[in-house]
Structure formats: structure tokens, C-alpha cells
Amino acid sequence: MAGCEKTRQKTQKTVIVGAGPVGAMAGIYAARRGHEVEIYELRGDLRLPSITPLNFTRSINLAISERGLHALRNSGCPGLINGILADSIPMHGRMIHGSDSSGSLTQKAQVYDVHGEVEETLTTLSPVTFGQAIRAIDRAGLNKRLLDELEAMPNVKLFFNHKLTGADFRNKAAWFEVEKEHDDKLRAIEIEVQFDFLIGADGAHSATRYHLMKFVRMTYHQTYIDTLWCEFTIPPLPKEEGGGYRLSPNHLHIWPGKRFMFIAIPSRNHSFTCTLFLPSHEFSYLSSIPILVEPFFKQHFPGVIPSLITPEALQQQFAQNPHLPLVSVKCTPYHYAASCVILGDAAHAMVPFYGQGMNAGLEDVRVLFEQFLDATDFADPAARESALDAYTKHRYPDLVAINDLAMKNYDEMRSGVTSRLYLFRKWVEER
Ligand code: FAD
Structure with a gap:
């Protein structure tokens, strides 16, 4: 079982909808507690080379923080947390980019935590660890590690290309659409799956949440903000210059602006994945006059063009990479009776500016199992x-x-x- 110990409980069938980071993590927690776990995922297996890469619709890399690492650590799979830590890059603070009155480029670091030197002297006095960092990690790499861990567990079955289309939480049945070959043609058929417990981890546009609303008086609030996002890449330095990073790899880089911003997060191949956040009408304006993209960057994000991204690559990526929306979802309750709960973005999609969406979803899994389900007789529906x-x-x-x-x-x-x-506050804090 890939380094995982198996623990207690009578066999219960737990169906999980969605094999993103939260669904996969929930599968690991349920399987370790002895549930018979079935995970149904809309997409193909992202570990196969033929599958559309995740960054087609989602950010390439993201920041994992203590909130998410805690859930991984408590999954009981030491290989998993060690592998994820090894795959990630610590970011000890923000690096704020700009230019001064003479037009020279400036970079100012703002650390997230008290410095590491303080850690050595103060940890003996306090259990709090200093010098903490958030860590950049490749989204697909993280998801693949979770799927590998699940696949190695004997009580887990993974079903890819299965789309939840309906659910009856009273009678504990769910329906999935799957394409089957029939007379040499692919035909969509519907299969019925019975369960004791269903976890909906199917993302911001959750089908589980939609069906759950028919069973509970759910209060639901959804907001699209007027900002879209688009990804860019800062490549590594050329081989002849050493092939390293073009910026400090241990910072989350920010080019602030009043209505927009550009950020860069390091990847292990020495590139940076960057995100432009911009109001939708400004995306439309720049898209309609592409020649303005380069001067827009030069004016607002000093130093990016041409030393980090060439003007040609900028134009190409602005035109070809999708301009995607940002949604925030709040709802309550998250469950129906004893048969269903929604976790992760399905329950609380949030805008990405705090870097906590996935982290909070991983925390949902830990809190649900450790604080609530483990303290009860899981097989007893009333409990x-x-x-x-x-x-x-x-x-x-x-x-x-x-x-x-x-x-x-x-x-x-x-x-x-x-x-x-803000700068005054930081100045005071650092003294
Ligand atoms: P998802 O990742 O959306 O996974 C849901 C899964 O369910 C998918 O695999 C999907 O194919 C599947 N599915 C959907 N519908 C069905 C269906 N009907 N049937 C079966 N399967 C289905 N979070 C952080 O913590 N740190 C960051 O730095 C960060 N950066 C971000 C940057 C950007 C630009 C964005 C947009 C988000 C960022 N987030 C970040 C948020 C993070 O991406 C999400 O919170 C996280 O992906 C949620 O995980 P999830 O498993 O709940 O949902």
C-alpha cells in the first residue's frame, strides 16, 4: 500500500466524484480507514501522455502552504509528503518589482515570516517555527503523485472518463456518463453506481453540488469578478549562460499595478510560470489591438520585456493562451444526511489571490476525517x-x-x- 498503514472500520463504499487534488486526497484518507473507495473522474488519466495537459484550463503551478502540507503529512503516507516536498521550491517571501524616479529597475523583498536565524534561537522557547515558506509546486506533478498513491492501494478503484450526470442522495445512487465502443462507434451510455457515502470534489462547477441542492435547502452565492487571467512563461537562461533562473527562485515575484498585476512563480525546470490578472475589458482591448501588448507590459511591468520574456513570445502567449474567468462560491450546508458531502472548490471556490484554494480543500479532507468522522461510528448512518x-x-x-x-x-x-x-508597517516590523 505504497508506504501507507491500513487502519480500522467496517467496509463502507465511498464514491468520490473528481480526481483533482482534493478528490484524490479524500480517496487516500477514506482508503486508509478501510473504506472500499471508487473514484470517478470526468477527464482521462492525466498520467497518460495523450491526455490534454491540466494547464489548458488551470494554472501550471501553484503555492502549497502549511495548511495543505499538514493534510498531506497526516495522510499517513510518508513517501507522499516527502516526494511532494522534494518536488517543490520554497518561496520565503514576495519580491516586488518596479522602477524608481530615474527609471532604474527596483526589486524589494518582503519576507513572509521572521528570519531563519531567529528560528534557531527562538524555537527552544516557543513551539512556533520561524522562517516558514510557501512552496511552489507543479499542479500536474502533485496530482500524479496522489493518483499513484491511490492506485497502489488495494481497496481503491479509479474510473477515468466518467462524468457525474445525476444523483439520488436519499437512495444512495449516482449516474455517470461514459463512452463505450459499440459497432465501431463511441456511444455515450449511463451507468448506475450505488454507494454508502459520496464525496463531491468535482471543482467550482460541481455537478454534485447541483444535485445536492435538490435535497437540501442550500444557501448559495456565486460571484464572477471582472478580472481574467492568462499564463505566460519566463524561460530559463540559455545553456551558454548556465541555464539557471532569470530571477530569484525563492520568491513569489509581483509586478503590482492599480487595476492589474503580473506575478511569477518558479518551476523546477528553471522557468517561471507567470500570470497576468487584468480587467476583462482591458483584455478585450489589447486582444483587438495586439500591437499594444508590448508597450502595455513595458509601461506597467518594468523589466519583463525583453529581458525575461521576448516581445515575440509575449505576443504569441497573449494571443494563444486562454483568458480565463475567476469565480468565488460560498454555500451551506455542505452535506445531505449521512450520504453526501462536498469538499474543495465544489464547496468554496475562491479567487486565487491568497493562494489558499487548494490548500483549504486539502484541509477540508483532514478536518472532515480527523475531527469529525474518526470520532464517530462511520458505519452508523445516524452517527x-x-x-x-x-x-x-x-x-x-x-x-x-x-x-x-x-x-x-x-x-x-x-x-x-x-x-x-504598508511599507511603513513592514519597516516598523523589521526593526
Ligand atoms: P479541481 O482541481 O477543479 O478538480 C475537480 C476535478 O473534478 C477535476 O479533475 C474535474 O475534471 C473533475 N470533475 C468535474 N466535473 C466532474 C463530473 N461531473 N464528474 C466527474 N468528475 C468531474 N490554490 C492554492 O492553494 N494555491 C495556489 O497557489 C493557487 N493558485 C491558483 C491560481 C489560479 C490562476 C487559479 C485559477 C486557482 C489557483 N488555486 C490555488 C486554486 C486551486 O486551483 C483550486 O482550489 C484547486 O484546484 C481545487 O481543487 P479541487 O480538487 O477541489 O478541484
Whole structure:
């Protein structure tokens, strides 16, 4: 079982919808508790080379923080957390890019935590660890590691290319559409799957949540912000110059702007994945007059063109990479009776400015199992229902808070980091 110990419980069939990071993590937690786990995923297996890469619709890399690492650590799979730590790059702070009044480029580092030197002297006095960092990780690499771990567990079955189309949570049945070959043609057929417990981890546009709404009086709030995002790549230095990083790999780089911002996160191949966040009408304007993209970058994101990205690559990536929306979802309750719960983006999609969407989803899994399900007789529906009731009540205020913080951090990242008040506060803190 790939380094995992198996633990307790009567056999219960847990169906998980979605094999993204949260669904895969939930599968590991359920399987370790002895459930018979079946995971149904809409896409093909992302470990196969023929499958559309995740970055077609999702960010290439992301920041994993202690919130997510804690869930991975407690998964009981030491190989998993060690592999993920080895794959990731620590980012100890932000690096704010700009230019001074003479037009010279400036870079100012803002560390996230008290320095490492302090750690050595203070950890003996306090259990708090200093010098903490968030870590950049490749999204697909993380997801593949989780799927490998699941595949090695004897009580887990993975079903790719299966799309949830309906569910009856009272009678504990779900329906999935799957394409089967019939007379040399692919035909969509529907299969029925029975379950004891279903976990919906099928993302921001969750079909599980949609069907759950027919069974509970769900309060639901969805907001699209007026900002879109588009990805770019800063390549490594050429081989003849050493092939290394063009910027410090241990920072999250930010070029702030009032209405927009550009950020860069390191990858292990010495490139950076960058994201431009910009109001939708400005994306449309630049798309309609592509010749303006380069001067726009030169004016607002000093130093990016041409030393980090060539003008040609910038034009090409702006035109070819998708300009994608950002949605925030709040809802409650997250469950129905003893038979269904939604986790991750399905329950609380948030804008990405706090870097906590996936981290909060991984934390959902840990909190649900460790704090609520483990304390109950999982096989007893009445006990499980009270555990799920308690989970919704406990988790909702925290998730609303982090969702709101993510929205507020947009202002902080694009302009707060350069405000006089912010810089004064940092100056005082560092003394
Ligand atoms: P998803 O990753 O969306 O996975 C859901 C899975 O369900 C998918 O595999 C999907 O194919 C499948 N599915 C969907 N519908 C069905 C269906 N009907 N039937 C079966 N399967 C289905 N978070 C961080 O913590 N740190 C970051 O730095 C960060 N950066 C981000 C940057 C950007 C630009 C964006 C947009 C988001 C970022 N996030 C970040 C948020 C993070 O991407 C999400 O919170 C995370 O992917 C949620 O994981 P999930 O497993 O809940 O959902």
C-alpha cells in the first residue's frame, strides 16, 4: 500500500466524484480507514501522455502552504509528503518589482515570516517555527503523485472518463456518463453506481453540488469578478549562460499595478510560470489591438520585456493562451444526511489571490476525517449524519473567512504592497 498503514472500520463504499487534488486526497484518507473507495473522474488519466495537459484550463503551478502540507503529512503516507516536498521550491517571501524616479529597475523583498536565524534561537522557547515558506509546486506533478498513491492501494478503484450526470442522495445512487465502443462507434451510455457515502470534489462547477441542492435547502452565492487571467512563461537562461533562473527562485515575484498585476512563480525546470490578472475589458482591448501588448507590459511591468520574456513570445502567449474567468462560491450546508458531502472548490471556490484554494480543500479532507468522522461510528448512518452536521457548522465560518481574505488580498497584492502605509508597517516590523 505504497508506504501507507491500513487502519480500522467496517467496509463502507465511498464514491468520490473528481480526481483533482482534493478528490484524490479524500480517496487516500477514506482508503486508509478501510473504506472500499471508487473514484470517478470526468477527464482521462492525466498520467497518460495523450491526455490534454491540466494547464489548458488551470494554472501550471501553484503555492502549497502549511495548511495543505499538514493534510498531506497526516495522510499517513510518508513517501507522499516527502516526494511532494522534494518536488517543490520554497518561496520565503514576495519580491516586488518596479522602477524608481530615474527609471532604474527596483526589486524589494518582503519576507513572509521572521528570519531563519531567529528560528534557531527562538524555537527552544516557543513551539512556533520561524522562517516558514510557501512552496511552489507543479499542479500536474502533485496530482500524479496522489493518483499513484491511490492506485497502489488495494481497496481503491479509479474510473477515468466518467462524468457525474445525476444523483439520488436519499437512495444512495449516482449516474455517470461514459463512452463505450459499440459497432465501431463511441456511444455515450449511463451507468448506475450505488454507494454508502459520496464525496463531491468535482471543482467550482460541481455537478454534485447541483444535485445536492435538490435535497437540501442550500444557501448559495456565486460571484464572477471582472478580472481574467492568462499564463505566460519566463524561460530559463540559455545553456551558454548556465541555464539557471532569470530571477530569484525563492520568491513569489509581483509586478503590482492599480487595476492589474503580473506575478511569477518558479518551476523546477528553471522557468517561471507567470500570470497576468487584468480587467476583462482591458483584455478585450489589447486582444483587438495586439500591437499594444508590448508597450502595455513595458509601461506597467518594468523589466519583463525583453529581458525575461521576448516581445515575440509575449505576443504569441497573449494571443494563444486562454483568458480565463475567476469565480468565488460560498454555500451551506455542505452535506445531505449521512450520504453526501462536498469538499474543495465544489464547496468554496475562491479567487486565487491568497493562494489558499487548494490548500483549504486539502484541509477540508483532514478536518472532515480527523475531527469529525474518526470520532464517530462511520458505519452508523445516524452517527455519521451528526458528524456531517457538526462538520458543516464548524467549517462554514472558516471557509467564508478565507474566501473573503482571498478577495481582499487582490487589493493588497496589486497596490497594497506599494502603499506608504504598508511599507511603513513592514519597516516598523523589521526593526
Ligand atoms: P479541481 O482541481 O477543479 O478538480 C475537480 C476535478 O473534478 C477535476 O479533475 C474535474 O475534471 C473533475 N470533475 C468535474 N466535473 C466532474 C463530473 N461531473 N464528474 C466527474 N468528475 C468531474 N490554490 C492554492 O492553494 N494555491 C495556489 O497557489 C493557487 N493558485 C491558483 C491560481 C489560479 C490562476 C487559479 C485559477 C486557482 C489557483 N488555486 C490555488 C486554486 C486551486 O486551483 C483550486 O482550489 C484547486 O484546484 C481545487 O481543487 P479541487 O480538487 O477541489 O478541484
